[in-house]
Amino acid sequence: MCYWILPDSLDWRPNAMNEQQVRDMKPGRELDALVAKAMGWTNFSPIDPNCDHAVGVDGYRRNFALDPSDGKQKPFPLYSTDISAAWEVVEKFPLSIIERTEIFVGEVTYTITIYPRSDSDAFYTESSREFPHAVCLAALLALRGEEQQ
Numbered sequence: 001m002c003y004w005i006l007p008d009s010l011d012w013r014p015n016a017m018n019e020q021q022v023r024d025m026k027p028g029r030e031l032d033a034l035v036a037k038a039m040g041w042t043n044f045s046p047i048d049p050n051c052d053h054a055v056g057v058d059g060y061r062r063n064f065a066l067d068p069s070d071g072k073q074k075p076f077p078l079y080s081t082d083i084s085a086a087w088e089v090v091e092k093f094p095l096s097i098i099e100r101t102e103i104f105v106g107e108v109t110y111t112i113t114i115y116p117r118s119d120s121d122a123f124y125t126e127s128s129r130e131f132p133h134a135v136c137l138a139a140l141l142a143l144r145g146e147e148q149q
Contacts, residue, residue, distance in 0.1 A: 022140050023126065027080035027133045029063055035089060035136050036076035038143050040068035044076075052078060079136050086132035089139045094118040096138075098131075112138040116146050 025031045029049045037044070048054060048062040053075035055061050065076045077085035090096045095115040102108045111127040112134045124142040128134035 017144070019141065019144070022144060023137060025137065025140075027130060027136075031080040031133075031136050032076060032078055033063075033065075034140060035079040036065055038140065039079075039089065039092065041065040041076050042068070043073070045073075078132075080133050081130070083132055086135040089135050090114075093139070093142065110134045114138045114142040116142040122146075 025034075029047055029052075033044060033047045043066040045061040045064040051062065053061070053063040061073070063075055064073050066072070067074050067076075077088070079085045079089060090098075090112075093114050093116055095118065097113040099111040099113075100108060101111065109127050109129060110131045111125060112131075113123050113125040115121075115123045122145060124138055124145055126134050126137040126141060128137065
């Protein structure tokens with residue numbers, strides 16, 4: 001069974017998602033779409049959580065949006081699962097602290113602290129076993145916090 005979420009229903013604004021709802025998001029295309037929207041991607045095709053991206057024989061696209069860097073319609077990045085895409089998110093903030101903790105062999109936790117503005121002491125922290133996932137959650141929490149102020 002395949003289902004699609006319309007991008008307009010994906011919204012990280014304070015009145016749309018509370019802090020716990022953000023923290024509860026799992027890695028995947030729904031989280032990627034939220035981060036892409038925050039990174040400036042627009043004009044989303046329907047979001048299909050079951051694939052990276054797809055184009056039907058009729059030209060119908062899934063998991064595509066307009067890239068803000070060149071204005072072309074293309075698959076938005078796998079922010080929550082791809083470390084290079086997650087790094088693009090880290091670079092958007094003036095200060096980020098990345099901690100890697102391994103208490104037992106193979107049990108790694110990444111803690112990301114993001115300061116959304118250089119002129120403020122406000123920061124947002126999130127941890128996950130996967131670096132890209134932690135980055136996405138911390139970034140959305142930071143953006144959510146900035147909108148509330």
